Amino acid sequence: MDFDAIILAGGRSSRLGGSPKSALMFDGATLLERSLAAAAGARHTVVVGPAVAGLPPWVLTSREDPPFAGPAAAIAAGLAALRGAGPADKVLVLACDMPGVGAAVRALREALPGSGADGVLAASADGRLQPLVGFYGTAVLERAVQEAAARNALVHGSVFALLASLDVQAVAVPAGSTDDVDTWDDAAALGVAVREQ
Numbered sequence: 001m002d003f004d005a006i007i008l009a010g011g012r013s014s015r016l017g018g019s020p021k022s023a024l025m026f027d028g029a030t031l032l033e034r035s036l037a038a039a040a041g042a043r044h045t046v047v048v049g050p051a052v053a054g055l056p057p058w059v060l061t062s063r064e065d066p067p068f069a070g071p072a073a074a075i076a077a078g079l080a081a082l083r084g085a086g087p088a089d090k091v092l093v094l095a096c097d098m099p100g101v102g103a104a105v106r107a108l109r110e111a112l113p114g115s116g117a118d119g120v121l122a123a124s125a126d127g128r129l130q131p132l133v134g135f136y137g138t139a140v141l142e143r144a145v146q147e148a149a150a151r152n153a154l155v156h157g158s159v160f161a162l163l164a165s166l167d168v169q170a171v172a173v174p175a176g177s178t179d180d181v182d183t184w185d186d187a188a189a190l191g192v193a194v195r196e197q
Helices: 031-038 071-083 101-114 140-148 184-190
Strands: 004-009 045-048 059-062 088-094 117-124 129-137 168-170
Touching: 004 031, 004 059, 004 071, 031 045, 031 101, 045 071, 045 117, 059 071, 088 101, 088 140, 101 117, 101 129, 101 168, 129 140, 129 168, 140 168
Parallel strands: 004 045, 004 088, 045 059, 117 168
Antiparallel strands: 088 129, 117 129
8 A cells, every 4th residue: 555654743741741752662662662663664755753773774754843733744844745746645644652653563464455444543452542543534634734834723622623535444452552652651651661762
C-alpha cells in the first residue's frame, strides 16, 4: 500500500512535568522510535514537533504554527511538509505516545484496502475512537485542513472536527495497542520510563 506518515510529537507533556513523550523509553526504544517503526513502509515520514537529535536522515521534520497549537495544526504542518515530496494517496497520522501502536497500525493496514471509505481509524476494545491512529485519504484530508484554516479552526482545534467531513470507518484494534501515556501513572502502568543517563 502506498502511504506517507505524519508522526505528531509536539505536545507540551504538561502532565509529565514537561518530559517529552517522544523520548520516553519502552522495551529498549524511545516512543518516537516505536512510532517510526510502526510507520515502516511509508514513502515519506514527517515528524511534527520540536527538533529531535538522532532522527534517521530520511525523516522529514516540521513544526506546527504556532508551536503547541495542537494536533489539528500539527496535521496541517505535516501535510505541508509532505506536499513538496510528492504525497502518496494515503497518509498515516500517528501520535507518538502509544508504546504498542504497531499492532494497531497493522490492523488498520489490513482493513484499509476493502474499506471503500476516506480512511480508517482505530477503535479500542471499549469502543473509544483514536483519530491519531488512522489512515486517511491525503486529498480529502488536505481539503479538510484548508476548510478548517478558512474558519480559523486549526489552532487548538479538534481532530474529530477536522475529520468530520470525511467518511471514516472505525476498525477494532488489538487490546492495549492505543493505550497512551498522558501521566506518570499511565507510564508506570504501561512499563514506560525515562531514559537513563
